[in-house]
Amino acid sequence: MDLVQSAVFTDPGDQSAWFYLRWLLGRSGSSCRPRLRMGVLQQSSNSYSAALVLNVSREQSVLQAELRIGKKQVKGKWKCSHDLKVSYLWILVPDECNEDISAALERAGEERPSIVITEGGEEVDELFLKKVPPKEDGILEWLAVESMEDNGKSLLIPVLEEQLSLCTQLLDLEPDSRWALLTAVQLLRTLKMRQPKSKLKEYDEMVMEYLDKLIAIDPLRCGYYTDLRSDCCLESALHPGNLTSSIIDLSSLGLTKFPSPLASLPIALVSATDIDLSCNLTLTLPLVRTGALAALAHLPRLRCLRISASFHKLNNLFSSLNLLPNLPHLLQLELVPDDDHEVTLSKEVVHLIYEIIPSLRSLKPV
Numbered sequence: 589m590d591l592v593q594s595a596v597f598t599d600p601g602d603q604s605a606w607f608y609l610r611w612l613l614g615r616s617g618s619s620c621r622p623r624l625r626m627g628v629l630q631q632s633s634n635s636y637s638a639a640l641v642l643n644v645s646r647e648q649s650v651l652q653a654e655l656r657i658g659k660k661q662v663k664g665k666w667k668c669s670h671d672l673k674v675s676y677l678w679i680l681v682p683d684e685c686n687e688d689i690s691a692a693l694e695r696a697g698e699e700r701p702s703i704v705i706t707e708g709g710e711e712v713d714e715l716f717l718k719k720v721p722p723k724e725d726g727i728l729e730w731l732a733v734e735s736m737e738d739n740g741k742s743l744l745i746p747v748l749e750e751q752l753s754l755c756t757q758l759l760d761l762e763p764d765s766r767w768a769l770l771t772a773v774q775l776l777r778t779l780k781m782r783q784p785k786s787k788l789k790e791y792d793e794m795v796m797e798y799l800d801k802l803i804a805i806d807p808l809r810c811g812y813y814t815d816l817r818s819d820c821c822l823e824s825a826l827h828p829g830n831l832t833s834s835i836i837d838l839s840s841l842g843l844t845k846f847p848s849p850l851a852s853l854p855i856a857l858v859s860a861t862d863i864d865l866s867c868n869l870t871l872t873l874p875l876v877r878t879g880a881l882a883a884l885a886h887l888p889r890l891r892c893l894r895i896s897a898s899f900h901k902l903n904n905l906f907s908s909l910n911l912l913p914n915l916p917h918l919l920q921l922e923l924v925p926d927d928d929h930e931v932t933l934s935k936e937v938v939h940l941i942y943e944i945i946p947s948l949r950s951l952k953p954v
Contacts, residue, residue: 627703638680639888658696785829835862862892873897885913897923
């Protein structure tokens with residue numbers, strides 16, 4: 589670490605030293621041991637399903653999973669979400685009939701169902717699910733969310749703070765050092781998620797100040813820095829101190845992107861049942877980039893979605909609704925008009941939406 593720090597101060601413009609520094613910091617305290625971050629068992633009117641979320645991505649050939657209800661193992665095939673070869677999210681479609689699973693839950697009584705993962709023939713983690721109070725949608729759920737925000741990384745906080753201090757010292761000497769600014773942004777983002785809610789504003793202001801400077805001195809990468817700003821806004825909104833339920837309001841945050849389904853999604857997002865993405869211009873239908881909303885399909889509990897839409901463009905280019913992924917558990921979709929020209933959807937658009945999302949029960953406005 590000392591050698592890398594020396595290289596950074598010797599030539600702040602040498603990107604290789606900064607890349608290596610960030611690799612060292614990212615590697616420290618990381619663990620390849622799989623752990624369960626979340627598990628859920630769901631019963632809808634006509635079927636059962638289960639899902640698990642891992643702390644590391646795994647192939648199906650490497651890791652095995654089981655759903656246990658009492659002494660019974662529910663038969664079925666676990667697979668990576670949406671046929672990905674490697675994923676953090678795995679889905680179980682049981683082979684057994686609903687009556688058998690219902691009977692097993694009844695026999696288990698107070699004994700909670702659990703999800704177990706096995707690697708190399710050894711059980712490495714087990715998560716016991718607790719029944720969630722039922723909602724009006726009629727879906728029954730057994731859920732467990734493991735708090736792994738720390739995951740051993742609290743030991744790294746002094747190291748990260750020391751590196752941030754070094755970055756600020758270097759910026760005093762080289763105020764336009766792009767790599768120092770960018771590394772400081774990443775360090776602040778990591779440290780921010782381990783701070784109480786009262787300090788969020790202070791960290792956010794520092795991040796935004798550095799990002800504004802990066803945009804000014806490096807305009808060719810303005811889009812990248814704008815997306816970084818979007819990531820920071822999303823992280824703050826999903827900070828544990830800002831959340832009180834599974835209903836998440838991400839409206840009017842100026843989001844330009846949504847997390848990739850190939851990345852480890854924030855646990856608050858994965859466990860959300862209701863998400864409001866309205867009034868984020870770049871995420872407005874059909875202006876949104878292809879694949880930008882793909883992660884929504886990887887949220888196993890998502891049942892209500894609110895998003896802005898240009899009704900005029902949708903009615904004239906309704907084929908662009910393919911930008912909306914298939915959301916297997918979505919029950920309610922609310923499209924918020926982004927202008928006053930048209931506030932109703934054509935029959936063709938409505939038909940296509942119900943085709944894309946067969947589980948949908950309510951579409952507003954129509």
